[in-house]
Amino acid sequence: MEAWLEWARGPAFVFAFTFMVLGLVRHVVLTFAEMYRTMRRAGDKSLAYSKILVTTIKWLVPVGKIRNEVLYSVTSILFHIAILIVPVFLGGHIVLWARGLGLSWPGIPNEVADVLAIVAIVTAVALVVQRVSARPTRTLSRFQDYALPLLIAVPFVTGFLVMHPAMNPFSYEAVLLVHVMSANLIFVLMPITKLSHAAFMPSVQFVSELGWKWPADSGTRVAVALRKEEEPV
Amino acid sequence: MADTKRKYSFYVEEKAHEVQDRPRKFLEAFAAVLEHSSYGLALDVFSRVSAKCGLCAASCQLYQTTGEDRDIPCHRSELLLRVYRRYFTRSGAIKDRFTNGFVLTDEYLDEMAEAVYRCTACRRCKNNCPMGIDHGLLTHLARWLLAEVGVIPKALVVAVRAQLEGVGNTSAIPPKALVDTCEFLEEELEEIYHVKVKFPFDVEGAEYVFFPAVSDYLLEPDTLMGNAAVMHVTGGSWTIGTKNFDGINYGLFYSDRIMERIVKNVVTEVNRLKGKKVLVGECGHATRCAWAIPTFCGPDAPPVVNFLQYTHEQLMKGKIPLKEQLIEERVTYHDPCNIARTGRITEEPREILKAICKDFVEMVPNRAQNYCCGGGGGLVSIDEIREFRTNLMGKRKADQIRATGAKYLVAPCANCKKQLKEVCEDNDLEDVKVIGLHDLLLRVIDFGTDASTSDEESSGVQADQSDIAQEGGT
Numbered sequence: 001m002e003a004w005l006e007w008a009r010g011p012a013f014v015f016a017f018t019f020m021v022l023g024l025v026r027h028v029v030l031t032f033a034e035m036y037r038t039m040r041r042a043g044d045k046s047l048a049y050s051k052i053l054v055t056t057i058k059w060l061v062p063v064g065k066i067r068n069e070v071l072y073s074v075t076s077i078l079f080h081i082a083i084l085i086v087p088v089f090l091g092g093h094i095v096l097w098a099r100g101l102g103l104s105w106p107g108i109p110n111e112v113a114d115v116l117a118i119v120a121i122v123t124a125v126a127l128v129v130q131r132v133s134a135r136p137t138r139t140l141s142r143f144q145d146y147a148l149p150l151l152i153a154v155p156f157v158t159g160f161l162v163m164h165p166a167m168n169p170f171s172y173e174a175v176l177l178v179h180v181m182s183a184n185l186i187f188v189l190m191p192i193t194k195l196s197h198a199a200f201m202p203s204v205q206f207v208s209e210l211g212w213k214w215p216a217d218s219g220t221r222v223a224v225a226l227r228k229e230e231e232p233v
Numbered sequence: 234m235a236d237t238k239r240k241y242s243f244y245v246e247e248k249a250h251e252v253q254d255r256p257r258k259f260l261e262a263f264a265a266v267l268e269h270s271s272y273g274l275a276l277d278v279f280s281r282v283s284a285k286c287g288l289c290a291a292s293c294q295l296y297q298t299t300g301e302d303r304d305i306p307c308h309r310s311e312l313l314l315r316v317y318r319r320y321f322t323r324s325g326a327i328k329d330r331f332t333n334g335f336v337l338t339d340e341y342l343d344e345m346a347e348a349v350y351r352c353t354a355c356r357r358c359k360n361n362c363p364m365g366i367d368h369g370l371l372t373h374l375a376r377w378l379l380a381e382v383g384v385i386p387k388a389l390v391v392a393v394r395a396q397l398e399g400v401g402n403t404s405a406i407p408p409k410a411l412v413d414t415c416e417f418l419e420e421e422l423e424e425i426y427h428v429k430v431k432f433p434f435d436v437e438g439a440e441y442v443f444f445p446a447v448s449d450y451l452l453e454p455d456t457l458m459g460n461a462a463v464m465h466v467t468g469g470s471w472t473i474g475t476k477n478f479d480g481i482n483y484g485l486f487y488s489d490r491i492m493e494r495i496v497k498n499v500v501t502e503v504n505r506l507k508g509k510k511v512l513v514g515e516c517g518h519a520t521r522c523a524w525a526i527p528t529f530c531g532p533d534a535p536p537v538v539n540f541l542q543y544t545h546e547q548l549m550k551g552k553i554p555l556k557e558q559l560i561e562e563r564v565t566y567h568d569p570c571n572i573a574r575t576g577r578i579t580e581e582p583r584e585i586l587k588a589i590c591k592d593f594v595e596m597v598p599n600r601a602q603n604y605c606c607g608g609g610g611g612l613v614s615i616d617e618i619r620e621f622r623t624n625l626m627g628k629r630k631a632d633q634i635r636a637t638g639a640k641y642l643v644a645p646c647a648n649c650k651k652q653l654k655e656v657c658e659d660n661d662l663e664d665v666k667v668i669g670l671h672d673l674l675l676r677v678i679d680f681g682t683d684a685s686t687s688d689e690e691s692s693g694v695q696a697d698q699s700d701i702a703q704e705g706g707t
Contacts, residue, residue, distance in 0.1 A: 027281075034274040041271065044527035051576075059363055068361055069291050076286075136290035139302045140311075145285050192324075197282040197364060204282060204365035211275030211370040216531045219484075219493030221269035226262060226381065233394040233491070 001173045008180040016184035023191025024199035031203050035210055043216030047209065056205045072134075075126045082120035083152060086113050087183070092163070110163065117156045117163075124153035144193050151189075154182035241347055243615045246390060249383035256337040260320055262381035267321060270489065272374050275367065277322070280314040282364040283307065289358035289368060294604050294629045295351065306358040306368040309348045312341075313375045346384045349375045350618075353609030353626065354486075355570040360601060372610070373485075380488045388614045389483045393491055397498075402447040402479035411478060414450050418458050426675075427682040430458075430465040435506065436472035441538065442503045443473050444480030444523070445514025446647030453647065456515050459671025460540055462678055466554065467547040471512060477502035480519030481647075486611030493529045496522060503535050511537045515669045517569030517646035518609075520578070539572065541645055541670065545581035548588060554679040555589060563592040564673070565639035567630075567653060568603035569646035576601045582645055582670055589677045594637050604630050606644065608652025622652060623659035631660035645670045 039045060058064055066073040087093060091107040098104040108116075127149045131137045137145075158179035161168040168175060189195055197204075215221070223229040240250075252258070267273045289306035290296045296304040303309070318325030319335050329335045349372045356369035379385075392403040400407055406414075415432035422430045433439070449457050464471050477498050484492025503511055513520045523537040547553050566586055572578040579600040586593050598604065607626030612618060623631075634642055634657070642657070642665050644650050653667045 031274070031278060034277075038271045038274055043529055043531050044525070045532060046527070048575075055365075059365065062363065065361075065363070069288055072286070072288070131287075134287060135300070136296070136302075136305050136307075137285060137287035140285040140287060140305060140307050142285065194282060194284050197284060200278055200282045200364075204278060207275055207278045208359065208365040208367045208370070211272060211367055212528075214270045214489065214528055216529055217493070218270040219488075219490040219529065222262075222265045223490050225265035225269055228381075228490070233390060233397050 001171075001177065005173055005177050005180070008177055008184065012184050013180065016187035020187040020190045024196065027191060027196055027199045028203070031200065031207065035203065035206060038210045038213055041215040042210075042213035043218075044213060047206075047213070052205050052209055056202060059205065060201060072130055075123050075130065078119050079123035079127060079149075082116040082123065083156070086116045086120065086156070086159075089113075090159075114160065114163065117160045120156040121153050121160070124149040124156075148189070148193060148195060151182065152186060155179050155186070158182065240343055241350065241384075242618055242621065243350055244387040244617055245384060246387050249385070252383040255339055255342055255382040258382045259342060259378055260316075260337065262378050263316070263321070266374070266378065266489075272370075275370060276314065276317045276374075279310070279364070279366045279371070280318050280322075280325075283311070283314070283366060284364055286363060288361050288363065289366075292358050292361040294355075294357070294607070295353075295626055298625050298628050303344075303348055304351060306352070307366070309352060310366065310368045310371040312345045312348055313371050313378075316341075342379065342382065342384070345375055346379050349379065350386065350610075350612065350615075351621075353570070353605045353607065353612055355605035355609045356574050357570070357602070357605065360574065376487045377489055380491075385487050386611065386615050388616065389487055389611050392481070392614065393483050393495075396479060396481070396483075397491070397494060401477060403481045403483070404447045404451055404479075406447060406450060408475040408478075411450060411473075411475065414454075415457075415473070418454055418461070421454070422458055422462065426462070426678075426680055428462070428465065428680040430461045432457075432461055433472045435475050436470075438507045439470045439472035440509045441469065441471040441512035441543070442506055442508035442510070443471055443512045443514065444478065444499060444519065445540075446481050446516040446519055447479035448481070448647050448651075449514060449516075453515075453650065453669055453672075455672035455675065456669035457671075459669065459673075459675035460514060462675050462680075463540075463544050463547065463553060463671065466678060466680065467552045469543070469547075472506060472508065474502040474506050474508075476505060480513050480516055480523065482519060482522035483611055483614075485518050485522050485525075492522060492525065496526055496529045499523065500526060500530055500534055509535060511535050512543065513537065513539050515540055515645035515647065515671060517571035518611075518648060521571040524577075539578055541572075541578055541581045541585070544671070544674065545585055548585055553674075554681065556677050556679045559677055560590040560641070560673055561592070562640040563594060563638060564590040564641040564643060565594050565596050565634070565637040566599070567596060567606060567634075567642060567644040567649055568599055568601075569644065569649045570603065570605050570609050571646070573603055574601055582643070585670060585674065586643060589674055594639060596633050596637050598633075604633060606630060606646075606649040606652040607656060608648055611648075613648045613652040619655060619659075623656045627652065627656035627660065631656050631662060634662060634665060635660075640664065640666060641673065642667045643670050643673060644668075 089108045090113050091110060094104055094107045128146055131141055158175045161175050162179055165172060285307060293306050316337055319329045352372045354369040354372045359367045359369055395405045396403045399405060419430055419432060422428055482492055482495040484495050511523050513523045520539045526534040526537060564586060566582060568579060607622050607630055612622055642653060644653050644667055650667050657665045
């Protein structure tokens with residue numbers, strides 16, 4: 001068990017985390033490159049930058065959007081807050097970073113982390129329940145849509161148990177192994193599933209707008225490519 | 234008969250049924266579009282980030298009414314994204330081969346065709362998508378690709394044929410008839426308002442070259458008289474080109490190829506007349522297409538002004554004298570999606586209306602969050618789906634109109650007007666009059682002539698006798 005845990009915290013973590021970072025950076029770089037290319041080719045080079053930026057910020061902090069669908073939005077926002085804050089600002093995690101890379105930043109009190117972990121678990125389950133119970137989402141959902149929230153809940157459940165050995169009915173090492181490995185799995189899945197929206201979010205509103213920024217004469221060029229330039233309507 | 238072969242809820246031309254090998258042709262068109270246009274980035278990002286959260290369903294007026302799975306915007310978009318992933322991304326090709334063996338079939342294209350013409354491309358769902366997925370863009374693209382394999386609603390393609398290969402406009406109005414119509418409108422203006430207003434033709438060097446929805450010349454003469462009257466009192470330099478006087482562009486609804494040709498024809502006419510700006514009449518999609526002029530023609534293209542913007546500017550400058558007696562009846566405003574969804578024209582019409590109406594009320598929701606009239610995306614031109622348009626698409630809108638209690642529903646868009654009239658007819662809202670903004674404005678412009686008696690007969694040429702009697706009684 002010790003050896004497995006060492007492996008999970010060592011090479012497996014390094015691989016998964018690097019895979020995530022490189023994968024997400026690749027998404028960002030390629031997206032920006034393509035955005036640049038689209039604008040360079042566009043016939044109309046005007047873009048409502050400030051307006052799109054405002055929309056982007058409104059969706060990154062979507063408090064104003066809650067009224068659209070109150071229950072779902074509140075659940076989703078709480079879920080995101082919890083899963084973003086706890087892993088990054090947990091004291092125990094910061095210690096690990098300090099030990100490994102010498103990096104350190106202020107953390108949150110463990111009591112707050114406890115509350116947020118519970119919020120993460122409850123909202124993850126609630127998201128799946130809402131997904132199953134609403135007709136549109138039930139129709140739309142793929143396997144990953146159900147699996148990802150539940151998978152994301154795993155490191156929070158195990159992390160909570162690790163932090164509270166008195167409540168933990170299982171072996172400390174086993175739970176810690178599941179904790180680290182489930183997190184590693186999430187890291188690997190980040191760039192290759194819808195979780196990649198973490199990297200795309202700041203650019204999606206621009207991308208959306210750029211979808212309409214076609215090159216000058218693009219219609220004619222398509223016609224030529226399809227040998228339809230002489231074709232009657 | 235066509236009915237035996239009828240696959241879709243809309244008519245297509247006979248020759249559309251004879252297209253062979255559609256999946257291959259669809260993919261060839263897709264490949265050409267990806268290479269020569271700029272949809273690739275959006276398709277790639279949308280297919281990665283789509284979270285399937287269902288918020289689009291909650292914001293779609295069609296889904297709210299039908300509750301059918303196929304009417305969920307995200308579901309419709311997935312029809313196209315799936316083809317993109319399978320045939321144009323490596324990971325998608327591998328994944329589909331291993332997991333489900335998806336291949337593009339004729340039946341799949343038929344499903345897509347039905348789905349994308351059950352959407353008005355109003356893009357309300359886009360505003361409510363956390364991932365910024367523009368389902369309207371995907372509907373737009375899917376329709377283009379389907380058009381390349383022959384699936385185009387007959388109503389749209391027939392109009393475009395008249396515009397590009399026939400008389401030169403979608404309503405097939407010969408230039409001579411146009412001039413006659415405008416002379417008739419000049420006489421009407423003189424008779425009712427005692428003012429000599431000119432519809433200027435082919436004036437070289439005018440500041441504005443006017444492109445209304447050409448159907449206005451047949452269906453909305455009051456709007457045009459209002460337009461001309463505003464130009465008259467403000468001393469605007471404008472002209473109507475006899476070679477091309479149609480702002481309608483159905484290319485927006487089914488093909489960028491067509492859209493580009495029509496847009497370029499507009500620019501050609503402006504250049505022929507040495508005009509400076511494109512002035513679009515009260516028409517949402519025509520305005521949006523005109524805004525696409527630089528997209529297709531580059532940055533040197535003439536600037537575009539919507540008539541609402543022109544009138545608003547002149548009114549704020551005090552160039553449009555108003556009578557003391559304003560519009561008494563309750564008035565509400567419908568935001569045409571094509572000008573309001575991105576927030577580009579929302580306040581100008583409201584400020585005009587507030588200046589000319591005593592009882593202006595807002596419809597809820599409004600502006601960028603408005604509901605489509607139900608006839609957007611060219612659907613209004615497809616007569617055979619009226620039942621769908623007015624009952625399924627238009628039901629929510631009808632409720633919203635009813636809630637305002639307004640007598641006049643102002644919709645500065647030819648398509649919205651036609652659709653909303655039908656929505657009102659089919660939803661027991663006969664008392665509501667759907668009207669253009671300039672129709673109302675015309676009634677309160679003070680021409681400084683002896684027009685004191687004109688108030689009661691101001692419903693114009695379109696009103697029939699009973700209308701005039703009714704208005705006279707109020």
